[in-house]
Ligand SMILES: Cc1ncc(C[n+]2csc(CCOP(=O)(O)OP(=O)(O)O)c2C)c(N)n1
Ligand code: SF4
């Protein structure tokens with residue numbers, strides 16, 4: 001039997017998975033096991049699948065995903081910490097026919113950028129917000145975030161978050177769902193293939209809403225891990241996320257087509 | 263001749279924004295400049311030219327909206343007064359760092375803190391020496407009339423796009439609130455999206471297949487590259503210093519003494535010069551139009567012509583005077599006269615200061 | 624010609640708009656003008672004043688402390704601005720509500736019963752136009768026809784029907800201004 005060569009295998013008919021062209025070839029700078037990479041990929045896949053590449057402008061935050069523009073192969077603007085919804089508003093208001101999204105962490109969106117988030121949502125800006133909630137400030141080395149769970153340890157809550165003195169975790173997604181300017185609000189995860197499929201479906205819906213000029217923001221939270229900040233192995237972090245984060249931040253749609261899900 | 267109108271400085275600035283073909287204004291109310299957004303909202307610029315006007319939730323949000331839209335190649339502006347401009351500083355640093363064009367106005371009021379709503383020029387340092395973080399400069403235009411409040415919007419956009427730099431129109435409560443005759447320039451058409459994409463290839467207008475993507479950022483984790491970027495910025499600022507200095511000399515030909523002032527202080531000082539000339543004092547007015555770039559060379563030349571003393575007149579405790587000192591390099595005496603905290607000096611006070619501080623001894 | 628004027632009274636007396644109409648009239652006859660109001664909380668219910676300069680030349684300082692003419696419409700402003708009239712200058716005031724009348728001997732003092740005349744004409748809103756008429760009689764720095772032109776230019780179309788009434792008020796002011804000291 002003839003030897004099987006590389007060329008024999010790499011044929012279009014054998015293709016089972018292809019990285020989207022909308023991700024650059026640059027190696028991801030995220031920690032191995034981190035959810036950011038998967039979240040980037042599915043956002044870019046949806047933009048490619050919907051054929052939106054030529055009219056999409058993304059806004060990167062300050063946080064681990066500040067370098068999103070290195071990996072997302074589309075036009076991108078990097079915003080100051082917390083200001084992505086305002087930056088996106090500026091772009092969308094002068095280009096109502098283009099597709100604009102922000103990609104933000106929980107510190108960025110729910111602490112320093114709370115005002116920008118609430119007001120962009122309340123004005124019903126016709127943009128997509130992808131909100132990656134890992135319950136911690138990953139980039140700066142694992143400090144407490146507004147989303148850090150009660151009792152959860154971080155470098156600025158070394159004995160666990162004491163809600164008495166440090167305040168309670170903020171459920172920004174439930175909060176924005178109450179605003180008339182949000183059209184679609186959902187909470188997803190990307191730690192298993194099934195979760196990725198569901199998250200992708202939500203992100204597709206979010207972008208479709210914008211394409212179809214639906215009235216208001218589409219807001220997709222992705223509960224994610226930060227194995228480095230949580231000081232766990234990737235596997236342990238995913239397990240910990242299921243056991244601790246999901247009960248507090250339950251997955252599923254919160255508002256669909258402008259209606260709160262009962 | 264363009265249309266003649268009696269307008270407040272703030273209104274003239276707003277009208278000029280529409281006529282300059284601006285695509286958007288983002289702002290937040292604060293005295294003494296709220297007429298800018300009030301005028302724009304009442305004028306319905308969207309119906310006139312398609313220009314967008316949005317009242318943001320804060321000055322921070324407003325400047326970041328400007329950042330986003332400017333990064334996408336549009337002609338956008340914001341305006342505020344001192345406390346609000348302090349809030350904008352982070353955004354301005356980002357705009358300078360990522361080399362975006364924009365125009366913004368500060369109708370200065372007295373500080374520090376909440377201060378007063380009355381006129382002041384105490385934001386000179388903030389405007390010319392940084393304001394935000396990092397080694398950056400912005401072009402600073404100082405209107406001294408309602409006419410210039412209008413003209414500098416157009417000039418500001420031209421300079422902003424030529425150099426891809428933020429341009430600050432540094433006004434004050436006097437110029438913002440007073441009415442004067444203004445000749446409005448004719449409507450400049452807004453660029454279409456296609457024209458923007460063609461004219462400004464750096465702008466994030468959506469990546470065409472097979473082309474390089476555009477990234478608007480001020481970040482580079484590689485310090486060597488960041489230093490290179492800083493050097494590039496410094497070269498740009500040098501070009502601006504060489505080419506964009508603007509000023510006006512009044513009665514300086516035979517002047518033994520010179521008053522340096524900008525904005526409303528220049529108007530008041532001009533009256534003091536008239537009064538002094540009546541008394542036979544040979545004094546002239548050096549009115550700064552650009553605060554950055556600062557006309558250092560031009561001051562040195564006057565020094566060589568034998569000017570014996572310089573009086574820096576400003577509504578601050580002494581800010582611009584430092585640049586006058588650096589410019590004349592000890593060739594003649596430099597003194598400062600200022601009122602501050604919202605008090606506007608009178609022509610009589612300026613004349614007295616000239617006589618006492620410069621001529622007197 | 625340069626005329627430097629302060630108009631001072633209560634907020635609501637039409638002080639600012641009187642200044643504005645005067646400035647507009649100056650523009651109508653190709654003059655340079657500036658209009659600098661006091662602004663801020665001081666205006667709310669309290670005193671309002673505006674400095675108006677009309678000149679054939681470029682105007683230097685829009686803020687002044689000495690004036691060719693002071694138009695004074697309440698007691699506080701009288702206390703504040705009587706002393707700010709240039710020697711040889713003019714002080715025009717409405718005696719209504721004034722308890723301490725001006726005393727200077729080196730300026731010419733005129734009175735106009737603006738409030739009373741406005742009440743007689745059945746419209747308190749034209750008070751400021753009566754006072755403006757009185758001023759223009761004393762200092763005809765702008766032509767009446769240019770005031771009307773200025774009004775037309777500055778008022779929205781829907782208010783143009785009020786112009787004849789304003790014209791009557793101006794004439795009323797011109798007719799009724801009286802000199803109250805014997806300087807000239
Ligand atoms: C004005 C400002 N304040 C603070 C910082 C420092 N900083 C950078 S990222 C970050 C937290 C980011 O956390 P998060 O948004 O949750 O993103 P993650 O890294 O967890 O994805 C902070 C505080 C900054 N860059 N700018
Ligand atoms: S620090 Fe956390 S959020 Fe950042 S890349 Fe690593 S795992 Fe991901």
Ligand SMILES: [Mg+2]
Nearest residue numbers: 105106136138
């Ligand atoms: Mg985080």
